[in-house]
Amino acid sequence: MKEEKKKKLSMIVFSGDMDKLFAAFAVATGAAASNMDVTMFFTFWGLRALKKKARTGKSFFGRLLGLFYGGDINRASPSKMSFGGIGRWMFKKMMKAKNVPSLAELRKMAIDLGVKLYGCQMSMAVMEIPKETMIDEVAQCVGVATFIEQAQQSDVTLFI
Amino acid sequence: MKEEKKKKLSMIVFSGDMDKLFAAFAVATGAAASNMDVTMFFTFWGLRALKKKARTGKSFFGRLLGLFYGGDINRASPSKMSFGGIGRWMFKKMMKAKNVPSLAELRKMAIDLGVKLYGCQMSMAVMEIPKETMIDEVAQCVGVATFIEQAQQSDVTLFI
Amino acid sequence: MKEEKKKKLSMIVFSGDMDKLFAAFAVATGAAASNMDVTMFFTFWGLRALKKKARTGKSFFGRLLGLFYGGDINRASPSKMSFGGIGRWMFKKMMKAKNVPSLAELRKMAIDLGVKLYGCQMSMAVMEIPKETMIDEVAQCVGVATFIEQAQQSDVTLFI
Numbered sequence: 001m002k003e004e005k006k007k008k009l010s011m012i013v014f015s016g017d018m019d020k021l022f023a024a025f026a027v028a029t030g031a032a033a034s035n036m037d038v039t040m041f042f043t044f045w046g047l048r049a050l051k052k053k054a055r056t057g058k059s060f061f062g063r064l065l066g067l068f069y070g071g072d073i074n075r076a077s078p079s080k081m082s083f084g085g086i087g088r089w090m091f092k093k094m095m096k097a098k099n100v101p102s103l104a105e106l107r108k109m110a111i112d113l114g115v116k117l118y119g120c121q122m123s124m125a126v127m128e129i130p131k132e133t134m135i136d137e138v139a140q141c142v143g144v145a146t147f148i149e150q151a152q153q154s155d156v157t158l159f160i
Numbered sequence: 161m162k163e164e165k166k167k168k169l170s171m172i173v174f175s176g177d178m179d180k181l182f183a184a185f186a187v188a189t190g191a192a193a194s195n196m197d198v199t200m201f202f203t204f205w206g207l208r209a210l211k212k213k214a215r216t217g218k219s220f221f222g223r224l225l226g227l228f229y230g231g232d233i234n235r236a237s238p239s240k241m242s243f244g245g246i247g248r249w250m251f252k253k254m255m256k257a258k259n260v261p262s263l264a265e266l267r268k269m270a271i272d273l274g275v276k277l278y279g280c281q282m283s284m285a286v287m288e289i290p291k292e293t294m295i296d297e298v299a300q301c302v303g304v305a306t307f308i309e310q311a312q313q314s315d316v317t318l319f320i
Numbered sequence: 321m322k323e324e325k326k327k328k329l330s331m332i333v334f335s336g337d338m339d340k341l342f343a344a345f346a347v348a349t350g351a352a353a354s355n356m357d358v359t360m361f362f363t364f365w366g367l368r369a370l371k372k373k374a375r376t377g378k379s380f381f382g383r384l385l386g387l388f389y390g391g392d393i394n395r396a397s398p399s400k401m402s403f404g405g406i407g408r409w410m411f412k413k414m415m416k417a418k419n420v421p422s423l424a425e426l427r428k429m430a431i432d433l434g435v436k437l438y439g440c441q442m443s444m445a446v447m448e449i450p451k452e453t454m455i456d457e458v459a460q461c462v463g464v465a466t467f468i469e470q471a472q473q474s475d476v477t478l479f480i
Contacts, residue, residue: 007312009311012343012347012478014339014340014343014480016400019174019204019205020174023172023174023203023204023319026282026304027172027304027307027308029304030303030304030305030307030308031308033305034305034308034309034312036308036312043343044339044343045339045399045400059414059417061410061413061414062414064410065401065410065414068401069400069401079205080176080205080229081225081228081229090221090224090225091286093221094219094221094222094225094286094287094288095286097219098282098285098286100282100285100286122346122418122420125418125420126411126414126415126418126420127414128414143350144346144347144349144350145350145353145354147347147350148347148350148351148354148356149354151329151475151476152327152354152356152475152476154476155311155312156311156312156314156317157317157476157477157478158172158317158318158319158478159319159343159478159479159480160174160319167472169471179334179364179365180334183332183334183363183364183479186442186464187332187464187467187468189464190463190464190465190467190468191468193465194465194468194469194472196468196472239365240336240365240389241385241388241389250381250384250385251446253381254379254381254382254385254446254447254448255446257379258442258445258446260442260445260446315471315472316471316472316474316477317477318332318477318478318479319479320334320479
């Protein structure tokens with residue numbers, strides 16, 4: 001008896017906005033719960049979703065970036081109505097009121113369901129975010145070729 | 161004689177920006193006109209595309225959101241050069257000058273061509289946008305599992 | 321002996337932001353280097369990636385758009401931390417420090433690897449960006465039906 005091949009979902013997570021990260025992890029956990037094989041590639045602003053609470057940056061520009069766009073997944077602000085942090089606070093309240101999990105909880109669920117998290121090597125180098133400032137659950141830091149390979153075998157691909 | 165299976169397109173419409181909604185509906189109508197089976201899942205800011213002109217929100221935050229991000233599809237502003245509403249007005253003029261349909265007209269075309277419109281239950285709850293404030297053509301309000309199911313059967317998937 | 325069919329990637333490039341264009345061209349060159357058949361459809365703000373350094377626009381609004389969102393691929397600013405041009409300058413420095421190619425170099429690589437570049441007719445008309453203001457390597461200016469056709473045959477589709 002031939003076992004049925006698992007369907008596969010690959011996602012590039014480019015955005016570091018609270019609302020888009022929420023959508024990304026909601027789709028990822030939903031797919032993993034439906035028995036799909038899920039891979040998320042975090043690049044550019046999306047790398048925030050993998051960061052521990054740590055100050056990053058070595059060069060002047062790197063430190064500046066770490067300062068203005070620092071922090072971990074809890075610091076992500078919505079893409080609209082950010083209002084200098086008030087939007088983030090408001091959305092957290094609204095989500096809690098409806099018993100919707102937080103971003104960090106959703107990421108934990110994704111990890112527990114076997115979703116694979118990759119960091120993009122090139123943007124980690126450019127943005128000066130080394131592997132040791134990331135959560136331990138990051139599977140690997142890879143180049144674009146790895147994403148292409150995975151995407152070719154995927155049934156669903158998304159850029160978020 | 162076996163009938164050829166229709167190709168299928170599934171789309172998550174996350175954005176509520178005028179230009180991105182325009183792209184989403186242009187792709188959807190184009191695909192439906194090419195005999196594809198098209199499903200659009202509206203979530204977060206994208207829900208605006210399904211709203212009737214109605215004030216939404218029950219809690220303080222929900223009403224605030226309804227106030228700052230209220231209105232229906234005609235209130236959508238471009239993602240760049242919004243200029244507090246001037247960008248919207250300018251793009252409408254430019255589109256009209258080239259006989260390009262408006263967003264509302266494009267949505268009507270999509271509906272007439274059989275494009276299925278779904279609302280995302282979770283973001284409707286969080287953002288306090290109940291089904292009765294949406295246009296009647298919304299097929300159903302569903303969870304992420306329904307999108308995953310549709311996406312798995314799709315030939316083309318997009319996140320907009 | 322049957323030759324193996326090349327895998328295919330189709331991409332809608334909607335954004336004209338420096339960072340998103342970078343991601344788009346990085347994926348495109350990576351895929352082409354992995355022997356994939358790659359097509360990029362540039363629409364709306366993404367058209368900037370195809371422009372020569374030329375002033376565009378005929379009507380009042382078109383000229384205004386050409387003024388505020390003018391220039392070629394080198395004028396693209398990041399989607400976050402733009403700071404009125406400082407962000408662009410900073411990212412260029414940071415990318416150069418890591419020997420990462422510039423956007424113009426990456427586009428050249430894509431072209432050399434056989435990536436096909438299409439412009440979206442409708443947004444070219446609306447935004448008043450005629451074909452003659454675009455680089456010679458643009459394969460064709462096409463409608464949405466052409467994208468749908470290509471996407472149906474693709475293994476990977478992305479909206480960036």
